[in-house]
Amino acid sequence: MVRDSFYTPTVLADKLINFAIKKDFNSVADFCVGDGELLRAAKLRWPQIKCTGSDISEDAILKTRQEHPDWELCQMDFLNPDLRLGASILNKQQRYDLILLNPPFSCIGGTIYTVEFEKELFQASKAMKFLVTALQYLEPNGALYAILPTSIAYSQKDKKLWGMLEKKHNLSILEEPKTQYFKGCAPNVILVSVNDFSQTSQFKNITRISLDFQQLAVFRGKISMDQVRPNGGSKYLVHSTNVRNNKIVNLSLKINKPLSEVSGPAILLPRVGKPNPTKICTITKEETYVISDCILAIKTPSIKEARILYRYFIDNWELIENMYKGTGARYITIDKINQFLNLDISDTYNYQRVKAI
């Protein structure tokens, strides 16, 4: 099964549908229908609803058609405008009351797509392109509900379109589920509504950096201190106790652990423990360390950006400190940092892949 085909668990499909409080939807469409979980959830809620779906996978369409012979289904690449023009489910100015989506997220590969929205061209992620393209087929009084990767709400890539959809279509984050529903690969998700003017976004106050950085990548150390053994390696190990007064000090142990190696330019900051601004430091491109799993590195394209970022973290320490959660040992997550830095989650995945090769 490819990464983009992680189907929605029934419990999450039901959760999404429960946000649609309007009573009288007559038609519903899912343009990446997979095995039809979202349409099934809609049919359970509104038994009279007419179900329509498309998917790029012929196999998915064949199987779903066998299960649901009364649904109108077609095989199509929904992002291809020529195919959409010729598709039976989209011709005759077809519009739907309700659109449900769990589009492909593509967590690897930072491909940027171009999308037209209200006669303007925008850059967007694949999930955002799906969302905006689907909106063209929504009845003016209809509503769209979707499961999207969390990064869509804060990545640089989708920022402009996200803002426009918020303004013009009341794009609202309905929930950020705590459970990791798509195990093994997919990033965290948010549930959103578009064009449902009865909703209010639940997450308006996401803390974000006010600087515009490009090409940052967040990396977490992969070796826990209780696994550390001298193994004749050539790189110094940096643990949180090795950062004092914003400098790396008292290095003593050299080990070999390529998956946990980080080279500058970067800033290092503690992942766990009492948040403390003196535990942040920069490293230059000449420096390579193995970092413990109590340390996070934010890689920057140049030392200049590392220094600006370092200064920003120190000067805005209260913001950073508040991102450390937990009642016992406090910790910060990669997701939180990505969100703070307006990063797309794929940047992190890419960096980890490159390190792993």
Ligand SMILES: C[S@@+](CC[C@H](N)C(=O)[O-])C[C@H]1O[C@@H](n2cnc3c(N)ncnc32)[C@H](O)[C@@H]1O
């Ligand atoms: C994450 S799954 C979701 C499936 C289903 N909507 C659900 O919620 O269970 C994404 C689906 O998108 C389909 N897909 C990927 N790229 C597509 C494209 N360009 N056009 C149409 N469907 C696509 C995949 O085959 C897959 O079935």
